[in-house]
Amino acid sequence: MELLITYDVETVTPVGAARLRKVARICEGYGHRVQKSVFEVTCTPTTRLQLLAALNHAIDHRTDSVRIYQLDHGTFTAAQHLGAAVDPPHDGPLIL
Template sequence: MELLITYDIDTTTPEGERRLRRVATTCEGHGHRVQKSVFEIICTPAQRLTLEDTLTTLINPQTDSIRIYQLDRGTFTNTTHLGNATTPPHHGALIL
């Protein structure tokens, strides 16, 4: 499945800055960063559940927001990029 993950983490405190780094690191471990707070991820349903569980434990639900959009298969391949953008190698190896 293809997922688009966006997040908005409250970074007005040192704890918020740590949460932001942890959320970003978690997403980097599963997909490709395409903008500062936007990731494109290809995963299985089981991997999605694990990712959602991990992200839920990292955020403060009172101040932070994560949106996960499940997209039709092939959406990333058919994406149009405008401006300074690169096409992530979704079907290649993900090297951390």
């Protein structure tokens, strides 16, 4: 399954900035950063549930927003990139 994850975390306070780093670290553990707050994730249904639980626990539901789009298989390889875009290896292992 392919997921596109975007997030907007309040960073006005030091606590918010810490949450932003935590959300980024969670996403980095599951996928590839393609823009500052955008990740492409290839996962199983079980891994998706783990990711959702981790993100749900990390954010402040009053001020933060996470959007998760489930995409058709092969969408990442068919994506067009313009400018200084990265082309992450979705088919290979994710090494942290």
